[in-house]
Each structure stands twice: as structure tokens, then as C-alpha cells.
Amino acid sequence: MRMRNLPWAEPFLAEQSAVIKDPATYKGKWKKTLERSCLHVEIGTGKGDYWIQMGQQYTDLGWIGIERNKNVAALAMKKFIQQCPDADHMLFINQDAESLSSWFDEAEIDVIHLNFSDPWPKKRAHKKRLSNKKFIQQYAYVLHPEGEIQMKTDNASLFEYSLLEFQKEGWILHDVSVDFRREEHPEDAISEYETRFMNLGQPIYRAVWKKATSTPLINEEHQEKKLPSIDRK
Numbered sequence: 001m002r003m004r005n006l007p008w009a010e011p012f013l014a015e016q017s018a019v020i021k022d023p024a025t026y027k028g029k030w031k032k033t034l035e036r037s038c039l040h041v042e043i044g045t046g047k048g049d050y051w052i053q054m055g056q057q058y059t060d061l062g063w064i065g066i067e068r069n070k071n072v073a074a075l076a077m078k079k080f081i082q083q084c085p086d087a088d089h090m091l092f093i094n095q096d097a098e099s100l101s102s103w104f105d106e107a108e109i110d111v112i113h114l115n116f117s118d119p120w121p122k123k124r125a126h127k128k129r130l131s132n133k134k135f136i137q138q139y140a141y142v143l144h145p146e147g148e149i150q151m152k153t154d155n156a157s158l159f160e161y162s163l164l165e166f167q168k169e170g171w172i173l174h175d176v177s178v179d180f181r182r183e184e185h186p187e188d189a190i191s192e193y194e195t196r197f198m199n200l201g202q203p204i205y206r207a208v209w210k211k212a213t214s215t216p217l218i219n220e221e222h223q224e225k226k227l228p229s230i231d232r233k
Ligand SMILES: C[S@@+](CC[C@H](N)C(=O)[O-])C[C@H]1O[C@@H](n2cnc3c(N)ncnc32)[C@H](O)[C@@H]1O
Pocket: 043, 044, 045, 046, 047, 050, 066, 067, 068, 069, 072, 095, 096, 097, 098, 115, 116, 117, 118, 130, 191, 192, 193, 194
């Protein structure tokens, strides 16, 4: 959906101290700046509902929101000022996440959230998807070895594509659901788009990936219960 132009957006964003204008100067310093030892980043916040709710729920963590569209970013910041006037653990970047690895140092981020990312259905536009290998390779650099990507979407083809892209890049699928909201998940906020799709009765797909360097999901305890290998005669 095209967002209408808000003439006040740019000057408004320019005067907000929570909007980081030159994120590269914070590289390696985000946790120190926020005085938090764990850093979560949401890419494509839209109007900020998820970033704000999670920031309110988990004040002991650092929360960075990234949104490239200045109009929606301005609406997110307006909400943020109203709802979190004293938050010192949340910052915002109004730029394209394609420069992610120049803003964050190696292993600096603990969790990256991708909520209802644009599906870019045409094949020639797949490179713009936030689960395209171009982005995944940057996630591999900025994520902590034990860190994770949490993705939610309503879009089955984007979900399939993402499962395959992460697999091709050697990531480990740690959790997957094709109807995440079938059960209550008070630990995870419902984003604006998620509300829309839930109201339409659509299932929410969710996946969590970790880097191949992370601790394997199958530990010794699980291995004991592993099915015997098929004896091929
Ligand atoms: C469909 S909206 C979803 C908004 C929100 N996450 C939600 O679940 O309600 C996707 C948002 O991601 C933003 N976006 C897409 N690609 C981006 C990129 N490369 N960098 C930053 N933001 C991006 C778009 O501008 C848009 O606002």
C-alpha cells in the first residue's frame, strides 16, 4: 500500500533525538549507548507498533527500529513520543537496511525481527526481500553467534522462499509454525499488519533461524531419542 506524502515528516524526524542520523558512527557502540547488554533490531517497523510494544514490555533490552519510508517512520516516531516519552533504551533509524553491516559491528545484534516484510512477488524484485541472500549475508555478520532471526508473515510464498534462502545460506531452523497465533503468545507483540491478517482469519507463519555456528538444536539428550538410520540394503 502506498503511503501518502506527509510534508511534516522530514523536518519532524530531523529534530528527534531518538532518530539516529548517522548510524555508522554508532557501530560497535549501540549497547553502550543504550546501557543494555542485549540488542534487538526490527527491520521494517512500519508505523512502529511492534517496536514500541516490545520496547515497553522488555525495558531491560535495547531496541532499534529501522524503517526506510520517511512517512511511516514519522508516524512511528509520533507514537513513540506519546507512548514512551522517557524511554532511553530505544532508538530509530530512518534509512534502508541494505547498509546494515556498516551500522552494526560483527556479532553486535542478539535478535533481528522481520515482521510482515514486503513480499515483492515479482521474481526480478526478489533481491529486495529482507530474506534475500544479500540481506542474510549481512545478518550473518551483525548477529551474535548465538543470536537469532525471528520472522513472521502472512505470505506463504515469501515464507517458503525464506525457508529455502536461509537453508541455502547454511542457517539452522530452530522453530517453525504455520499458525503461530493458534496459541496465545503474550511474550511476542502483535504488529499492525499482524492484527489485520488475524482479523481476516489468516494464519500467521513464523520461523526462527540461528547461524550454523550456534549451539545445535539436537543436543546429546535428544540424540539418544534419535530414530535409527535407515538400513539401505
Ligand atoms: C508491510 S510493512 C510491515 C510493517 C510492520 N512490520 C508490521 O508488521 O505491521 C513492511 C515495512 O518494511 C519497510 N521496509 C521494506 N524494506 C526495507 C528495507 N530494506 N529497509 C528498511 N525498511 C524496509 C517498508 O517501508 C514497510 O514500511
